Amino acid sequence: xxxxxxxxxxxxxxxxxxxxxxxxxxxxxxxxxxxxxxxxxxxxxxxxxxxxxxxxxxxxxxxxxxxxxxxxxxxxxxxxxxxxxxxxxxxxxxxxxxxxxxxxxxxxxxxxxxxxxxxxxxxxxxxxxxxxxxxxxxxxxxxxxxxxxxxxxxxxxxxxxxxxxxxxxxxxxxxxxxxxxxxxxxxxxxxxxxxxxxxxxxxxxxxxxxxxxxxxxxxxxxxxxxxxxxxxxxxxxxxxxxxxxxxxxxxxxxxxxxxxxxxxxxxxxxxxxxxxxxxxxxxxxxxxxxxxxxxxxxxx
Amino acid sequence: xxxxxxxxxxxxxxxxxxxxxxxxxxxxxxxxxxxxxxxxxxxxxxxxxxxxxxxxxxxxxxxxxxxxxxxxxxxxxxxxxxxxxxxxxxxxxxxxxxxxxxxxxxxxxxxxxxxxxxxxxxxxxxxxxxxxxxxxxxxxxxxxxxxxxxxxxxxxxxxxxxxxxxxxxxxxxxxxxxxxxxxxxxxxxxxxxxxxxxxxxxxxxxxxxxxxxxxxxxxxxxxxxxxxxxxxxxxxxxxxxxxxxxxxxxxxxxxxxxxxxxxxxxxxxxxxxxxxxxxxxxxxxxxxxxxxxxxxxxxxxxxxxxxxxxxxxxxxxxxxxxxxxxxxxxxxxxxxxxxxxxxxxxxxxxxxxxxxxxxxxxxxxxxx
Amino acid sequence: xxxxxxxxxxxxxxxxxxxxxxxxxxxxxxxxxxxxxxxxxxxxxxxxxxxxxxxxxxxxxxxxxxxxxxxxxxxxxxxxxxxxxxxxxxxxxxxxxxxxxxxxxxxxxxxxxxxxxxxxxxxxxxxxxxxxxxxxxxxxxxxxxxxxxxxxxxxxxxxxxxxxxxxxxxxxxxxxxxxxxxxxxxxxxxxxxxxxxxxxxxxxxxxxxxxxxxxxxxxxxxxxxxxxxxxxxxxxxxxxxxxxxxxxxxxxxxxxxxxxxxxxxxxxxxxxxxx
Numbered sequence: 001x002x003x004x005x006x007x008x009x010x011x012x013x014x015x016x017x018x019x020x021x022x023x024x025x026x027x028x029x030x031x032x033x034x035x036x037x038x039x040x041x042x043x044x045x046x047x048x049x050x051x052x053x054x055x056x057x058x059x060x061x062x063x064x065x066x067x068x069x070x071x072x073x074x075x076x077x078x079x080x081x082x083x084x085x086x087x088x089x090x091x092x093x094x095x096x097x098x099x100x101x102x103x104x105x106x107x108x109x110x111x112x113x114x115x116x117x118x119x120x121x122x123x124x125x126x127x128x129x130x131x132x133x134x135x136x137x138x139x140x141x142x143x144x145x146x147x148x149x150x151x152x153x154x155x156x157x158x159x160x161x162x163x164x165x166x167x168x169x170x171x172x173x174x175x176x177x178x179x180x181x182x183x184x185x186x187x188x189x190x191x192x193x194x195x196x197x198x199x200x201x202x203x204x205x206x207x208x209x210x211x212x213x214x215x216x217x218x219x220x221x222x223x224x225x226x227x228x229x230x231x232x233x234x235x236x237x238x239x240x241x242x243x244x245x246x247x248x249x250x251x252x253x254x255x256x257x258x259x260x261x262x263x264x265x266x267x268x269x270x271x272x273x274x275x276x277x278x279x280x281x282x283x284x285x286x287x288x289x290x291x292x293x294x295x296x297x298x299x300x
Numbered sequence: 301x302x303x304x305x306x307x308x309x310x311x312x313x314x315x316x317x318x319x320x321x322x323x324x325x326x327x328x329x330x331x332x333x334x335x336x337x338x339x340x341x342x343x344x345x346x347x348x349x350x351x352x353x354x355x356x357x358x359x360x361x362x363x364x365x366x367x368x369x370x371x372x373x374x375x376x377x378x379x380x381x382x383x384x385x386x387x388x389x390x391x392x393x394x395x396x397x398x399x400x401x402x403x404x405x406x407x408x409x410x411x412x413x414x415x416x417x418x419x420x421x422x423x424x425x426x427x428x429x430x431x432x433x434x435x436x437x438x439x440x441x442x443x444x445x446x447x448x449x450x451x452x453x454x455x456x457x458x459x460x461x462x463x464x465x466x467x468x469x470x471x472x473x474x475x476x477x478x479x480x481x482x483x484x485x486x487x488x489x490x491x492x493x494x495x496x497x498x499x500x501x502x503x504x505x506x507x508x509x510x511x512x513x514x515x516x517x518x519x520x521x522x523x524x525x526x527x528x529x530x531x532x533x534x535x536x537x538x539x540x541x542x543x544x545x546x547x548x549x550x551x552x553x554x555x556x557x558x559x560x561x562x563x564x565x566x567x568x569x570x571x572x573x574x575x576x577x578x579x580x581x582x583x584x585x586x587x588x589x590x591x592x593x594x595x596x597x598x599x600x601x602x603x604x605x606x607x608x609x610x611x612x613x614x615x616x617x618x619x620x621x622x623x624x625x626x627x628x629x630x631x632x633x634x635x636x637x638x639x640x641x642x643x644x645x646x647x648x649x650x651x652x653x654x655x656x657x658x659x660x661x662x663x664x665x666x667x668x
Numbered sequence: 669x670x671x672x673x674x675x676x677x678x679x680x681x682x683x684x685x686x687x688x689x690x691x692x693x694x695x696x697x698x699x700x701x702x703x704x705x706x707x708x709x710x711x712x713x714x715x716x717x718x719x720x721x722x723x724x725x726x727x728x729x730x731x732x733x734x735x736x737x738x739x740x741x742x743x744x745x746x747x748x749x750x751x752x753x754x755x756x757x758x759x760x761x762x763x764x765x766x767x768x769x770x771x772x773x774x775x776x777x778x779x780x781x782x783x784x785x786x787x788x789x790x791x792x793x794x795x796x797x798x799x800x801x802x803x804x805x806x807x808x809x810x811x812x813x814x815x816x817x818x819x820x821x822x823x824x825x826x827x828x829x830x831x832x833x834x835x836x837x838x839x840x841x842x843x844x845x846x847x848x849x850x851x852x853x854x855x856x857x858x859x860x861x862x863x864x865x866x867x868x869x870x871x872x873x874x875x876x877x878x879x880x881x882x883x884x885x886x887x888x889x890x891x892x893x894x895x896x897x898x899x900x901x902x903x904x905x906x907x908x909x910x911x912x913x914x915x916x917x918x919x920x921x922x923x924x925x926x927x928x929x930x931x932x933x934x935x936x937x938x939x940x941x942x943x
Contacts, residue, residue, distance in 0.1 A: 006372075008848070009372075009846045009847060009848050010372035010374070010846050010847050011372065011847065014847040014848060014851070015761045015764070015765070017757075018757030018758060018760060018761050019757065019758050019761040019762070019773065021754060021757070022754040022755060022757065022758040022818065022822075023758070023773070023776075025754055025814070025815070025818075026776075026777075026780060026815060026818065026819070029792070029811055029812065029814070029815035030780050030783065030788070030815045030816075032795070033788055033791035033792045033795055034783070034788075034791070036791040036794070036795055037787075037788075037790065037791040040790070040791060040794065045794065050794060050797055050798075051797060051798060053798065097685065100681075100682070100685070101682065103678060105674070105675040105678040105679055105682070106675055106679065107679055107682070108678075108682065109931075110930070110931070111682050111683070111686050112934075113930045113931065113933075113934040114686060114690070114927070114930065115686065115689055115690075116926070116930075116933075116934060116937075117690065117693065117923055117926055117927075118689070118690075118692075118693075120869075120872050120922060120923075120926050120933075121876065121919050121922065121923070122875065122876020122877075122878070122894055122918065122919065122922070123876060123878060124876065124878050124894045124897050124898060125696075125876065125894075125897065125915045125918055125919050126692075128897060128901060128911055128912075128915050129692045129693070129695065129696045129912070129915065130692065131901065132695070132696075132699065132908045132911070132912065133692060133695060135908075137708075138707070138708045138710070138712070138908075140695060140712050143710075143711060143712055147711075174689075174692065177689075178689075182934060182937065182938060183938065185938075186938045231782040234784055235782075235784040235785065235786070237784070237785065237786040237878070237879050238876075238878045238879070238894075241878065241882070241898060242897075242898065242901065245903070256784050256786045256787060257786065259786060259787055259790065260786045260789060260790070260879065260883070263789070263790040263793070263883075264789075264793075264882075264883050269790055269793075269794055272790045273790050273791060275787075276787040276788070276790055276791070279784070279787050280783065280787055283782050283783060283784060283787075284779060284782070286782065287778060287779050287781075287782040288779075290778070290782070291775060291778050291779075351838075351842050352841070352842075353838050353841065353842070372841070372846065372847075373838075373841040373842045373844075374841060374842075374843075374844040374845055374846055376842075377844075378842060379842065379843075380838075380839065380842040382835045382838070382839060383835075384833060384835050386833065386835035386836050386838065386839035388836060388839070388840075388854060389836075389858065390857050390858060399840070399843050400843035400844045403843065403844045403845050403849065404844060447839075447843070451843075457842075
């Protein structure tokens with residue numbers, strides 16, 4: 001006993017306690033649920049069997065049934081559109097802003113930081129604001145679009161099946177752009193200035209310097225940011241809850257929202273778990289890409 | 301004399317990497333010992349093992365008569381001065397100095413008095429209420445030293461404490477640390493990669509390479525009688541010249557593998573044709589007039605510091621010599637070199653170990 | 669063009685871009701001050717003709733916002749406390765060593781960081797139901813948030829610990845301190861700012877958390893403000909000025925904290941997120 005106490009005070013025991021408790025906690029509250037999720041995806045779980053551990057085992061029925069459902073493929077397509085659209089928008093606008101603020105005028109870093117308010121706000125509030133901005137008859141976005149002559153009649157962003165998904169994409173781009181910009185700014189400022197001086201001496205113009213120095217030097221940053229974007233986009237839930245609720249008629253539904261909807265609105269926990277398992281595999285894949293592209297930094 | 305620190309058969313592994321190999325070292329009370337060697341030689345690992353920041357894998361580590369192998373650092377009563385000084389940035393100088401006392405539970409007033417006394421010795425009296433970031437490099441160094449002194453530890457451990465200072469300050473602090481050591485009657489272990497520091501400061505120099513102690517002894521003994529080629533090349537600046545040679549067929553002389561070089565007749569206990577390496581320090585070579593015995597070499601380059609002139613010859617291997625003051629020698633010229641036979645060192649070409657030779661005579665005749 | 673003129677021009681463009689980007693926020697504040705009829709005016713007014721300050725008091729009373737915000741605060745503080753206590757030590761160990769085990773631990777942490785709450789909520793809900801944790805719904809949400817956000821906290825705080833030189837801790841050990849003492853005396857004080865900033869980030873996240881609260885807290889009197897906002901926004905609502913007043917009262921404290929600590933939060937975030 002004294003020996004254990006003394007290693008906790010002076011030796012390795014201290015480290016083991018510090019790291020062991022949180023990992024045990026994480027295992028109980030993230031590891032076990034992950035495993036349990038897989039188990040449930042092979043069971044029939046509804047309101048009645050919720051409380052019991054022994055439930056009918058149904059094999060891969062949940063998976064088969066899921067892919068037979070007519071809405072499955074449209075929802076997966078929506079998920080893809082949502083992910084690609086959001087990441088593309090966030091990245092392009094974020095990179096543009098980062099390049100602009102990189103010119104480093106007085107006040108640049110403070111103003112740049114201010115953009116991040118979009119990222120620290122609760123997702124539900126962002127959703128509520130955009131819900132109002134995107135409103136059909138009285139939305140201010142439609143007003144701007146009409147005034148600038150881009151559209152003639154109002155777009156019913158939230159209730160028109162053609163636009164409903166894009167309504168959430170727009171809100172999500174707004175929410176994530178600032179985060180992209182901040183991280184890209186960090187990557188940009190890490191490029192040594194003398195590289196540009198050397199390239200200038202070698203006769204490269206601004207455009208050539210961007211393509212031959214900035215982009216190649218930013219490769220690992222860009223990889224990490226795109227992977228992070230994928231992770232954050234697949235986590236996005238609040239905006240759907242606040243803007244379209246997945247509707248109308250699933251036209252703006254995505255997998256992560258659907259999984260929750262199946263479990264908590266239709267009380268089909270088994271099927272909710274099935275979607276979760278499928279999506280978790282995707283997210284893990286994205287995470288592996290992210291870890292890979294930052295691996296050298298992890299090892300530091 | 302009592303031994304303050306004793307290491308016997310100490311080994312240290314990091315996984316499969318053998319960082320310290322069978323280290324045996326005795327440090328008497330009051331000695332100033334320098335551990336010196338190229339980077340990665342294990343000198344810092346050895347020091348950190350003394351401090352308890354690393355655990356040794358086998359062997360015995362005894363400090364003041366007590367076996368300390370598994371003692372945590374706090375129970376070893378040693379003080380350490382780090383290369384980066386490791387001053388606590390969130391504490392004033394006084395708090396830095398008294399930190400160890402406060403942990404021991406020394407009364408506040410007493411600790412304050414101790415800090416003032418030490419500060420008076422090291423000239424920090426006016427800086428006690430400053431934070432480390434407000435101090436110059438030299439002042440930080442003094443704080444680090446004072447923090448060690450205040451504890452009256454069993455031994456002081458120095459981990460390259462001067463390497464962050466500029467050249468002039470470094471020379472000054474060298475003397476100051478040594479003076480402080482003598483004044484406190486302390487036991488000190490000093491790690492450095494700078495052989496000049498080791499030679500000038502220490503009573504006892506330990507030269508390490510690849511986890512092994514290559515040689516230890518008094519500084520000038522190491523200079524005069526290096527135990528192997530590594531030590532010979534490591535001690536002294538510019539480094540010793542090595543010229544390949546072999547024993548003559550009759551086994552009574554060495555033939556240098558350098559055109560025009562003299563044959564060295566000596567008492568040898570080697571088979572004929574044995575390959576050796578002959579070392580001669582740059583400061584032991586001198587210019588001679590043409591009528592004196594010596595050998596001719598062409599000059600490749602001249603560097604002068606004003607006080608001394610360094611001449612590099614255009615031979616294979618190249619030879620460096622140091623001349624006092626200035627010289628009229630210029631590149632491309634041929635010079636006539638000579639040396640005192642007693643100043644040569646002979647090393648086995650295979651094992652690199654020193655070979656003791658008897659009286660050496662230079663033969664005027666060149667080898668054929 | 670002179671340096672100053674160029675700087676002024678850039679600043680002007682930057683201000684315009686910031687104004688465009690932050691327009692939704694402005695629109696929230698403006699709408700919250702409009703009257704019911706002004707809200708639906710065409711063309712919309714960009715400055716309220718007569719600010720309706722009483723809307724805030726009305727919404728605060730009628731939606732019972734005090735209770736919602738109290739619940740949000742309880743959940744956020746609970747989560748941050750749990751995360752800080754468990755995560756700080758974990759981050760310290762992962763920063764201090766460099767070996768295979770640390771790499772594995774980091775990999776697991778990064779993997780857990782990415783799991784979407786909306787996917788994890790199904791097994792957590794079912795599991796919590798079975799062990800009876802749903803009888804304490806706020807605690808259940810705190811535990812779920814802690815598991816979700818701790819990895820992020822660990823990644824951020826680890827970067828802070830990496831910036832504390834190891835020699836300082838070693839010096840403390842040689843000076844006679846134990847590992848525990850050196851950690852609390854030397855390492856923690858020096859990492860304090862980074863830990864604080866990360867805790868604030870986590871607090872802001874937890875303060876706006878929605879998925880777990882929505883799924884696990886059935887009792888209205890225990891729900892946080894995010895769930896309250898969600899139930900306020902029915903499908904065909906027209907009370908946008910009231911909703912925006914609700915949103916204003918909900919986010920303004922968060923925004924105030926952010927603007928005050930902006931520099932530190934941004935640097936804390938950027939040092940950790942890519943590492």
